[in-house]
Amino acid sequence: MTTAARYKSRVFKSEDSEDKQYVGFATLPNQVHRKSVKKGFDFTLMVAGESGLGKSTLVNSLFLTDLYKDRKLLNAEERINQTVEITKHTVDIEEKGVKLKLTIVDTPGFGDAVNNNECWKPITDYIDQQFEQYFRDESGLNRKNILDNRVHCCLYFIPPFGHGLRPVDVEFMKALHEKVNIIPLVAKADCLTPNEIKKLKDRVRDEIERFGIKVYQFPECDSDEDEEFKQMDKELKECTPFAVIGSNTVVEARGQRVRGRLYPWGIVEVENQSHCDFVKLRNMLIRSHMHDLKDVTCDVHYENYRAHCIQEMTSKLAQDNRIDSPIPILPLPTPDAETERLIKMKDEELKRMQEMLEKMQQQMHEKDTC
Amino acid sequence: TEPDDISREEKRSLSLGGHVGFDSLPDQLVSKSVTQGFCFNILCVGETGIGKSTLMNTLFNTTFENEEASHYQNGVYLRPRTYDLQESNVHLKLTIVDTVGFGDQINKEESYKPIVDYIDTQFENYLQEELKIKRSLFNYHDTRIHICLYFIAPTGHSLKSLDLVTMKKLDSKVNIIPIIAKADTISKSELHKFKIKIMSELVSNGVQIYQFPTDDEAVSEINSSMNAHLPFAVVGSVEEVKVGNKTVRARQYPWGVVQVENESHCDFVKLREMLIRVNMEDLREQTHARHYELYRRCKLEEMGFKDTDPDSQPFSLQETYEAKRKEFLSDLQRKEEEMRQMFVNKVKETESELKEKERELHDKFEQLKRMHQEEKRKVEEKRRDLEEEMNAFNRRKMAAETLSLSQPLKKDKDKKK
Numbered sequence: 001m002t003t004a005a006r007y008k009s010r011v012f013k014s015e016d017s018e019d020k021q022y023v024g025f026a027t028l029p030n031q032v033h034r035k036s037v038k039k040g041f042d043f044t045l046m047v048a049g050e051s052g053l054g055k056s057t058l059v060n061s062l063f064l065t066d067l068y069k070d071r072k073l074l075n076a077e078e079r080i081n082q083t084v085e086i087t088k089h090t091v092d093i094e095e096k097g098v099k100l101k102l103t104i105v106d107t108p109g110f111g112d113a114v115n116n117n118e119c120w121k122p123i124t125d126y127i128d129q130q131f132e133q134y135f136r137d138e139s140g141l142n143r144k145n146i147l148d149n150r151v152h153c154c155l156y157f158i159p160p161f162g163h164g165l166r167p168v169d170v171e172f173m174k175a176l177h178e179k180v181n182i183i184p185l186v187a188k189a190d191c192l193t194p195n196e197i198k199k200l201k202d203r204v205r206d207e208i209e210r211f212g213i214k215v216y217q218f219p220e221c222d223s224d225e226d227e228e229f230k231q232m233d234k235e236l237k238e239c240t241p242f243a244v245i246g247s248n249t250v251v252e253a254r255g256q257r258v259r260g261r262l263y264p265w266g267i268v269e270v271e272n273q274s275h276c277d278f279v280k281l282r283n284m285l286i287r288s289h290m291h292d293l294k295d296v297t298c299d300v301h302y303e304n305y306r307a308h309c310i311q312e313m314t315s316k317l318a319q320d321n322r323i324d325s326p327i328p329i330l331p332l333p334t335p336d337a338e339t340e341r342l343i344k345m346k347d348e349e350l351k352r353m354q355e356m357l358e359k360m361q362q363q364m365h366e367k368d369t370c
Numbered sequence: 371t372e373p374d375d376i377s378r379e380e381k382r383s384l385s386l387g388g389h390v391g392f393d394s395l396p397d398q399l400v401s402k403s404v405t406q407g408f409c410f411n412i413l414c415v416g417e418t419g420i421g422k423s424t425l426m427n428t429l430f431n432t433t434f435e436n437e438e439a440s441h442y443q444n445g446v447y448l449r450p451r452t453y454d455l456q457e458s459n460v461h462l463k464l465t466i467v468d469t470v471g472f473g474d475q476i477n478k479e480e481s482y483k484p485i486v487d488y489i490d491t492q493f494e495n496y497l498q499e500e501l502k503i504k505r506s507l508f509n510y511h512d513t514r515i516h517i518c519l520y521f522i523a524p525t526g527h528s529l530k531s532l533d534l535v536t537m538k539k540l541d542s543k544v545n546i547i548p549i550i551a552k553a554d555t556i557s558k559s560e561l562h563k564f565k566i567k568i569m570s571e572l573v574s575n576g577v578q579i580y581q582f583p584t585d586d587e588a589v590s591e592i593n594s595s596m597n598a599h600l601p602f603a604v605v606g607s608v609e610e611v612k613v614g615n616k617t618v619r620a621r622q623y624p625w626g627v628v629q630v631e632n633e634s635h636c637d638f639v640k641l642r643e644m645l646i647r648v649n650m651e652d653l654r655e656q657t658h659a660r661h662y663e664l665y666r667r668c669k670l671e672e673m674g675f676k677d678t679d680p681d682s683q684p685f686s687l688q689e690t691y692e693a694k695r696k697e698f699l700s701d702l703q704r705k706e707e708e709m710r711q712m713f714v715n716k717v718k719e720t721e722s723e724l725k726e727k728e729r730e731l732h733d734k735f736e737q738l739k740r741m742h743q744e745e746k747r748k749v750e751e752k753r754r755d756l757e758e759e760m761n762a763f764n765r766r767k768m769a770a771e772t773l774s775l776s777q778p779l780k781k782d783k784d785k786k787k
Contacts, residue, residue, distance in 0.1 A: 052525020076529035076571050114531050115477045161523055161552055162419035166441045168476050191524070191555035193621055261557050264634050266626020274624050 040099035042148060043290060046180065047104065048123065048172065049157025050111040051079070053187035058155075058246035059104055061259055061270055062282055066248070067091065067104060074112075084109040084122040105151060111168050120172045127151050127179045131305040150302060153216070153285070153293045154180045157187040158241065164203040165211075173213045179301055181216035181293050183285070184208070189243035189276045190261060190268045197243050204241050215240075218284070219292055236284060242277035245270055407461035409512050410650060411492075413448075413544065414466065415485060415536065416521025417473030420551045425519075425606035426466055428619065428630060429642055430455065433608065434466065443471030446481050448488045450513070465513060473532060482536045489515050489543045493665040500666075514662060516653045517580070517645065518544045521551040522601060526560045528567045537577045543661055545580035545653055547645070548572070553603035553636050554621060554628045561603055568601055582644055583652050596644050602637035605630055 047055040056068040067089050074082065087106045092099065107123055130149045137146045154176060158169055173182055186192075186200060208215060218237055247270050251260040259270040270278050285293075414422040423436040434453060450467040467488070472481060492514045499510050518540060522533060540546055548568065550556070556564060572579060579600065582593035607630050611620040619630045630638050645653075675690050 050525075051530075052523070052527045073527050076531050076534040077575055079531040080535060082531070112531060114481075114535055115479050117477050119476075159523070160555075161421075162417065162441060163438055164441060166418075166474050171476065188524075188555050190623070190625075191552050193623055263554070263557055263626065263628075265554075265628050266623065268623075268625050272624075 037098055040101065041290075042101040042103070043294065044103040044105060044149060044151050044153075045285075046107070046123075046127075046151045046154040047157070048107045048110055048154055049187065050159060051108070053157040053159055054244075054246050055106070055155075055157055055187075057248055058157075058185075058187075058244055058278075060248055061246040061278065062285070063091075063093065063102065065091065065093070074109075079109070079112045080114050082109040082113045084119050086122060086126045103149070110172075116168055119168075120175045123172075124175055124179060127176070128305070131179075131302055132309070134302065135306055135309060150297055151180050152290075152297045154182050156182055156184045158184055158204060160186050160188050160191050160200065160243075164200065165207045170207070170211050170213070173208075173215070174211065177214040178304060181296055181301070182213075183216050183281075184241040185281065186241055186243040188245065190245050192243065201239075201241060201243065216293070216296070218289065236280060239277055239280055242281045242284075244278050244281055245276040246278070404460055406508075407463060409463040409465075410654065411465040411467065411513060411515050411517075413469075413485070413489070413515045413518040414521065415469045415472060415518060415540075416551060417523060418471065420521045420523060421606050422468060422519075422521060422551075424608065425521075425549075425551070425604060427608045428606040428638065429646065430464070439468075439470050441474045443474060445475065446471045446484045448484055463511070467515065478532050481532065482539045485536070486539055486543065489540070490665065493543075493662055494669070496662065497666055497669060514657055515544050516650075516657045518546045520546055520548045522548055522568065524550055524552050524555050524564075524603075526556055526564050528564075529571050534571065534575055534577070537572070537579075538575065541578040542664065545656055545661070546577075547580050547641075548601040549637075549641065550601050550603040552605065554605045554623075556603065565599075565601060565603070580653070580656070582649055589648055592648065593644075596640055599637060599640055602641045602644075604638045604641055605636040606638070 045059075047059060049055055051073070056071070060066055060068065085108050087108060088103055089106070090101065090103045092101050094100070105126070110119055110123070113119065127150075130151060134146070134148060134150055137143065156169070156173060158165065173184070176182055184204065186197070186204070189197060192200065218233065245261065245268055247259045247261050247268075249259070249261070250257050251262045251267055252258075253260055253267045253269055258272075261268040261270075268275050270276065273279050412426070414426065416422050418439050418441050423434065427433050432455070434451065447470050448467050449470050450465055452463060452465045455462045455464055469485060472485075475481065496510070496512065496514055499505055499507060520533070520537060520540075522529060537546060537548070550561075550564065550568075553561065582589075582597050584590040584594045584597075605621065605628055607619050607621045607628075609619065609621070610617045611622050611627050611629075613620065613627055613629060618632075621628045621630075629635050633639050674694060
C-alpha cells in the first residue's frame with residue numbers, strides 16, 4: 001500500500017455520520033489536512049560530503065529540478081587551502097495544491113583541503129546559528145511570522161571507494177549527531193557490485209555503532225499497522241545506509257524515458273530498485289518521513305540546544321549577579337527546600353565576603369592616599 | 371694535445387664486403403640480460419580502497435597476497451613486497467610498494483613525506499653502492515622505483531588538492547603515470563571532460579608526468595597515440611564472468627557486465643600495453659639516466675663536490691673525496707676539542723661551586739657552634755644563680771629552724787622562771 005492509500009483509509013468518510021451516536025470530531029484529520037494545505041510546508045535539507053560525490057546530482061534527482069545551474073567548481077590548486085562555505089538555495093515547489101518551500105543548504109569545500117582539521121566547524125556554527133535565531137524569535141514579543149530556518153535533515157555522503165567510514169566521516173558525524181538528523185548515504189553506488197554494496201553497508205553500520213554515532217532512526221511503526229507496511233518498514237531499516245545514484249540526464253531504457261546513466265555496458269536506472277536505493281531514499285525522505293524529521297528536529301535537537309543555552313545563561317548570570325540579557329529569563333523548575341536553604345546560605349556568605357573585600361580595598365586605598 | 375687530435379679525426383663509414391656477424395650483438399645482449407633476470411619496481415599511490423591491489427592482481431594475472439588496509443592509520447607508510455615471476459624464459463623480480471593510509475588522515479599536509487623519503491632512500495642506497503670501493507653492482511638488487519602509478523579518485527570533477535600537492539613533490543623523482551581508478555562509475559562523456567580537466571590542471575601547475583617515448587620509430591606511433599589517452603581510466607577485477615561463450619575478467623552489475631579487457635569499456639589494455647609490453651625497459655632507463663642522476667648530482671653538490679675546480683681543471687672524484695675527508699676529520703677534531711673544553715670548563719665551574727658551598731656550610735657550622743656555646747654559657751650562669759638562690763634559701767631555712775628550735779628552749783626557760 002502506498003502512503004497515500006494508507007492515509008486515505010484513515011480519513012473520515014461521510015457515510016459514518018449517519019450513526020446517531022456520532023459526535024463528529026472524527027473530522028479532525030480532514031481539518032488538519034485542509035489547514036496544512038493552506039498554510040504550506042517548509043523543509044530545510046543539508047547536504048554534506050567531499051567534492052565529486054554526486055550531491056548536487058542527487059538533489060536534482062530527488063526534487064526533479066535543476067538547482068545548480070551555472071555553479072563554478074574550484075580547481076585542485078584553489079582547493080588546497082579551501083575553507084568550508086555555507087550556501088543556501090531556496091525554491092518554492094508545488095504538487096497537487098500542496099506548497100513546499102524547500103531550502104537546500106550546501107557545504108562546498110568540506111573535506112577538500114589538504115588540512116581538514118575541524119572543517120566541520122562552519123557547519124556546526126551554522127546549525128547553532130539557526131537554532132539561536134529561532135530561540136530569539138520564539139522568546140520575542142511578536143511571534144506572528146517566525147521563519148523556521150533550522151536544518152531538518154543532513155544527508156551525509158560516504159565515498160564508495162574505500163572500505164568503510166574514514167576518520168573525517170566519523171569526526172563530522174560525531175560533531176553533528178546531536179544537532180541535526182543525520183542520514184548517511186553511500187554515494188555513487190554504481191561503482192559497487194551487489195556483494196560489495198552489502199559488505200560496505202554492513203561495515204558502515206558496524207562502524208556507526210562502534211563509534212557511537214547517533215544517526216536518524218526511523219520511528220517504530222504502530223502495532224496496528226498491517227503486515228505489509230511492517231515488512232516494508234523492516235526492509236527500509238535494514239537497508240541503511242542507502243546506496244544511491246543520481247542523474248541529471250534522461251535516457252531511453254526498456255522503451256521508456258527514465259533518469260539514468262548511460263554506459264557502454266548497460267544503463268543504470270536511478271529509479272530501479274534493483275539498481276540502487278534511490279527510490280527508498282526518496283520515499284523515506286519526502287513521502288513518509290519528512291514531517292517526522294521536522295518533529296525530531298523541533299522536539300529533540302532544538303530542545304536540547306535550548307535547554308543547554310538556558311542553563312549556560314543562568315549559570316553565567318549567577319556569577320555576574322547582573323540581569324543584563326536581551327532574552328527574558330523563563331523560570332527555572334523550583335528546587336526543593338533543602339537546596340534553597342543551601343543556596344541562601346551560600347549567597348549570604350558570598351555577600352559577606354564581598355563586603356569584607358570592599359572594606360579591605362577601601363583600607364588599602366586610604367593607606368595609599370595617606 | 372692528444373684528446374683533441376682524436377676527436378678532430380673524421381669518422382669514416384666503411385661498407386662491408388660480406389656478412390661479419392656483429393649484427394648478433396643485440397641478441398647477445400638480450401641473452402645476457404635474460405640470464406641475469408630483470409627487476410622492476412612499481413609504486414602505487416592512492417587512497418585506501420581505491421583499487422591498487424586489485425589492479426596489480428589484474429595486471430600481472432595473479433594474486434599477490436594482501437590484507438585490506440584500515441582507514442585509521444596515524445600516518446602514511448610504505449609497504450614494499452617483492453615477488454619472483456616468470457614468463458616463458460624471462461625472470462622478473464617484481465617489487466610492488468603500497469602506500470598504506472594515504473588520504474585517510476584529517477590533516478594531510480605531511481602525507482607526501484614518507485613517499486618522497488622512500489624514493490630518496492632507494493636512490494641513496496644505490497649511490498652508496500656505487501661509491502663503494504669494492505662494489506658489486508652487477509648483482510645489486512635495484513630497489514629504485516621505476517614507475518609510480520598515481521590513482522585518481524573518479525569524482526568526475528578534477529584532481530583533489532592532495533593529488534596535486536603529492537604529484538608536484540614526486541614528479542622530479544620518479545616516472546608518474548596518472549590513472550583514473552574505478553572508472554566504471556564514469557560515463558563516456560563525463561570521462562572525456564574529466565581527462566581533459568586533469569591534464570590541463572597538471573600542465574597549468576607544471577607537473578611533469580611520464581611521456582611514452584616517441585623517438586624510437588618502432589614504437590613512436592603507438593606511444594604518441596597512447597600519450598593522448600592519458601590519464602588511463604582503468605577497472606580492475608580478478609573475478610571471471612561468462613559473456614557469450616567466453617569467460618572473461620569482469621565486474622558484474624545488475625545493469626550490465628564491465629569487461630576489464632574490452633577497450634570500449636576501459637583503458638586497462640592500454641595501460642598494460644604501455645606499462646609492461648612496450649615501455650618497461652624505457653621506464654627503467656629513465657629512472658636510472660634521469661631521476662637517479664638528478665638525485666646523485668644534487669646529493670654530491672650538497673656534499674661539496676664539483677666537476678671542475680676553480681682553475682677549470684677536471685677534478686677527480688678521489689681527490690675531492692680525500693679533500694672532503696680531511697676537512698671532515700679536522701672538523702670532527704675541532705668539535706671534539708670544543709666539547710672537551712666545554713666539559714673541562716663545566717667541571718671547573720661545578721668544582722668551584724661545590725667549594726663555595728662547602729665554605730658556606732663550614733661558616734654556618736662555626737656560627738652554630740658559637741651560638742651553642744653562648745647558649746651554654748648563659749644556661750650555666752643561670753644555673754649558678756639558681757644554685758646560689760637555693761643555697762641562700764637553705765641557709766635561711768636552717769637559720770629559721772635553729773631559731774624556732776631555740777624558741778621553745780626560751781619558752782621553757784621562761785616557764786622555768
